[in-house]
Amino acid sequence: MFYVIGLGLGGPEDITVRGLEIVKRAERVYLESYTSILTVGKEVLEQFYGRSLIIADRDLIEQGADEILQDANSKDVVLLVVGDPFGATTHTDLLLRAKEANINYKIIHNASIMNAVGCCGLQLYRFGETVSIPFWTESWQPDSFYDKIFGNRSLGLHTLCLLDICVKEPTLESLTKKRKEYQPPRFMSVSEAAEQLLEIIGRKCRDHEKLAYTSTTLCVGLARVGSDTQKILACTLQEMKDADLGPPLHSLIITGCLHPFELDFLAQFCDSKEKLLQIAQTSSFIV
Structure with missing residues (x-):
């Protein structure tokens, strides 16, 4: 078997x-x-x-x-x-x-993270399609997942973003050699993911497109979910760019419409409930 x-x-x-x-x-x-x-x-x-x-x-x-x-x-x-x-x-x-x-x-x-993500207080049935955010390079910067975030938020749904893991990735130089050489392992942080998400909406703004989220959208960062060192942070996307949640693995949530119970639970992961309410009021879907 x-x-x-x-x-x-x-x-x-x-x-x-x-x-x-x-x-x-x-x-x-x-x-x-x-x-x-x-x-x-x-x-x-x-x-x-x-x-x-x-x-x-x-x-x-x-x-x-x-x-x-x-x-x-x-x-x-x-x-x-x-x-x-x-x-x-x-x-x-x-x-x-x-x-x-x-x-x-x-x-x-x-x-798995697909159900354990509920530890932050966001209700599982209020999540839309999950997306994966890959590491960018100078020549490869995909953003196809943006449309899925747009679709989720247009329906008032949260988006779970799974962040890239690069383990035993061959170096570009070694691809032409018989013997492969590998890059050091890399694990995307919520800070790196937020930076790329902000770069995407910068491009959308320049092209005068509708935005799925803004720099003030309420996000939730999660690190090492299920472990004794689990850490959760609720803040704006701009603030998430400067956040340090420690070692991997990290996940990021872009929130949709929030139920009062969700806000009450999330408050413990923000500086104050007043700040959380203020962020939530200004982070609704932009059309």
Whole structure:
């Protein structure tokens, strides 16, 4: 059997009892280290599980499906995923490959940022389509996600922005070489995301386009959700540009229309409730 087991968002103890039992008896256990990370390392997990783990990096996940699935029709093979197994399309592709190879699989679910984001007090059913914000380069600055934010806010919905993770990314110079060289890992912060979002509306203003948000729009920054060092900040997008929420992982929310209960809960993450109300009153959708 091939198992994909969610690890949740915190430490080693967040795995489910059922998931832990499977990990302990499996023939091989892979730890996916491409789409997300935990705040603890591989060694801490191994100590808690009482067994060794095989790191599944980007190359193995995207190109080594046959290696991962080898013997899974006769032995138990596990892929451990931070959050929930269906938090990334990469894992769906792997399950399709298992199905094509007539390998049975089971999913062990867990918490992910998609539902744990409710820790800030914003109600989950008031979120629209989730977007991903990639790191920009000098020659590549995509902003296609802007239209989704526009659509969400036009309906009064919040937008969860998942921020880029670059792990084992090849350098541009090494792409022409036989031996790959990799960039140091990078994890986008809420500050970097806010800076890019502000740059986008600067362009839209110059082109006299309608704006999905402004520099005064109320945003919520989240860091290390589910861990003991979780941090949340509610402020304007402009203020978020200068915010420091510490180590990764970070997520950003651009708020839509706010229910009074949401405002009451968010107030604890702002300098004062009066300031929060003032920001909320001036951050409505611009048309």
